[in-house]
Amino acid sequence: MRRVQQGQRVIPRQAGEVGYLLRVLPLAILLALLSLPLVMGARKHGRGEGARRLLVRVYLTSPGDQQRLHQLGIEDVVLQGDQYVDLNVTGEELLALRQAGMEVALVVEIDTSGTAPHDWPQLEELEGRLERLAAAHPEICRKWQIGTSAYWNFPIWALKISDNVNVDEDEPRVLVNGGIHAREPLSIAACMYLAERLCEDYLLDPKVRSWVDELEIYIVPVLNPDGYHYVVSQGIRFPWWRKNLADNDGDGRFNPEADGVDLNRNFAFNWQNGGSDDPSSWFYRGPRPFSEPETRAFRDLALQVRPVAGISFHSCGEAVLFPWSNYVRPVDLDLLEHMAFQMASVLEKRARGESYSVMPLNGRVGQSSCWLYAALGCFDFTVEVGDEYFPEMARVPRLARTAVKAAYFLFDRVRGSGLWLRVVDAVTRVPLLAEVRVLELGEGPGAVRRTDPFLGRLRWLLDPGRYRVSVAALNHVGVTRVVEIEPGKPTEVLVELAPSAQTVPLGNE
Ligand SMILES: [Zn+2]
Structure with missing residues (x-):
């Protein structure tokens, strides 16, 4: 990780204005050039061919933040009041910063040939695919609405995929979700691909057939439809939008400077410590645990299903995260960590031959995986797919094929010891x-x-x-x-x- 700039905050915290991006872009290009020797050097040390680099802004809000940066190998950070530091990091390093509890805002992707958000499928296209899938495989796939989004009242859909799909059988249940963060379409692509493989290969692939016959698999592909729709349809000003579109200030309209809740800081497990209590923050945890209709819908489904294990797909970072560190030790920690390593070993990074990284989740910030474990004993893993938010479309099939192997591993393991x-x-x-x-x-x-x-x-x-x-x-x-x-x-x-x-x-x- 390389510190590139430090100074007093001179721009609004949620810098997403076009003007701001225009000011930052030349800096980003300069940074890309400056960081070339660093990237080349990193390759020598096995960081991986073509790892994308991101410019992120880390807000130093307490003396503890400074200490945490030191622990992550970032030196020379002097905390002086209301300050931030800009860092040039890989997706993996971005994750490490977040899991260390730092407030990190992504500023711009450096040196990217990826797609723009509006290249991705619109929400209606995804809904159409889900509808066709359920209609084509009614004996093993059921689709229903588990809730409604906060702002545009979009339905939140769930799929159940199992034999005798309309009966709640005494079979192990696995719950998979994606799209909780607006800017993470790869997490949705992973869920869609998983659902399609299970349904379409049921009669062709004995392995798939055994999973569908012997398990009850629940998938929520788009947990934050407002956020996704915002990013892909009109996300020009805020291509990195992360939250839902909750009307925090109650003025009846959506204002990105003031509105939205980070749904993955809204779960009722150590909620009070997580993210930010500032509604304008990208990590705003909401006014209370489960304040948002999206998280309530997911909670109610989970309490009804009582999954033995699950996956919360996110992007990006090429990592498997397990519950948890930084809080009282989960009694199953050894097995959770072991399974995370097993899962990661079947997930290949962009750098061929390298496996996804493994790290613990931060147990203090109200994340879905930690709540699922604490409330239900569900072994839920957060899987960060890929190494950029909006990769080239041509890369998406391989990324999705990789991601679903995490679910396949879990389908086998829940029928293991x-x-x-x-x-x-x-x-x-x-x-x-x-x-x-x-x-x-x-x-x-x-x-x-x-x-x-x-x-x-x-x-x-x-x-x-x-x-x-x-x-x-x-x-x-x-x-x-x-x-x-x-x-x-x-x-x-x-x-x-x-x-x-x-x-x-x-x-x-
Ligand atoms: Zn995420």
């Missing part, structure tokens, strides 16, 4: 809502999981080995079982809980 527990009443055989712990994993976020009350079912991915599993349910006698988790396949365990002795109501005089 783990506990498939069912809890029922010993007398009536009625499924029970139970609290489950794996004692060897210890205490912390994720330590207590709940069974699905309709099926009494809980699926918990575990490494092979011997575990003590404790199960407790209201008005039943709790038990602790020793369970041997087998390698390479799920271990089915049925626990029958005896009703506790009748409790006699106690009266007080």
Whole structure:
């Protein structure tokens, strides 16, 4: 990472004006020339052929920010009041800055031959593709609306892809989402391609058939339709728009200087620490957790589906991120990290032969993957597709083919080693809502999981080995079982809980 400029903030924070870009572009071209030796040098050190470089502005809002920059190898940063520093970084370094909790605004892409946002498919085209897919494969694909966007009232669509698609079967559920950030069309392309492969190859490819038959796969391809529509239809002034289009100032119209919420800072897990409380910030977390209809729609779907694992597709950075660091340790951290490395190993970077990077998510900023794990024990991975926001169209098919391998890995892994527990009443055989712990994993976020009350079912991915599993349910006698988790396949365990002795109501005089 190279520091290129430092000084007092002389322009509005959300610099997106055409005039501003015109002022910055000559600087960017100069930077591209200046940074050539740096890029060449980096190649020698294996950073990768053709890694795109971005000019980003990092706001130094606390002494801790300065410390974090030092930890990331950026020296000579002197904090003097309201200051920022401009850095010339790769997409991967941009991610590292964000995950370190820095407020980073992307200024301009340097040396890019990529496309402009208006080259990408319009929202209606994407909706048409989803409609045709569901209509052509009604026995395995169901499409329905899970919510409505904040500003233009666009529908937010979900797909369920499974055999017996209209029945909620007792199968592992995987939830995939994309497009939460407006400027990340690759995340949408990944979801669309995944849905099309699953439906269109169902009868052709035995592997696809086994996933569709044995899993319930849910896909939300465009979680922020307002933002996407804004970027591809009229994003000339703000090609890097990230948020939704919430009317923060309540004046009845959308104003990019004041409006919009960063949906991936709006989830109810450490929401209060994340992003910014300034509505004009690109990272504005919203007035309260789940304040936005888009995040509420996704939350409600997740709570209903109770996925065992999932992927939140983003772009860019060529990285797999897992929950989490920078906060109390998740009890499944070792396996989450291991699976992230396994997933990354099947995702090839633009530099052929290199795999995606792996890093922990920042657990303190209200992101979807962290909420999914904390609330549901869902192993959700944030996958940053590609190395630029708007790549050349000719590159998109390869990028999408790469991205879906992350989902394919997960489809296999959720049927691998783990506990498939069912809890029922010993007398009536009625499924029970139970609290489950794996004692060897210890205490912390994720330590207590709940069974699905309709099926009494809980699926918990575990490494092979011997575990003590404790199960407790209201008005039943709790038990602790020793369970041997087998390698390479799920271990089915049925626990029958005896009703506790009748409790006699106690009266007080
Ligand atoms: Zn994103």
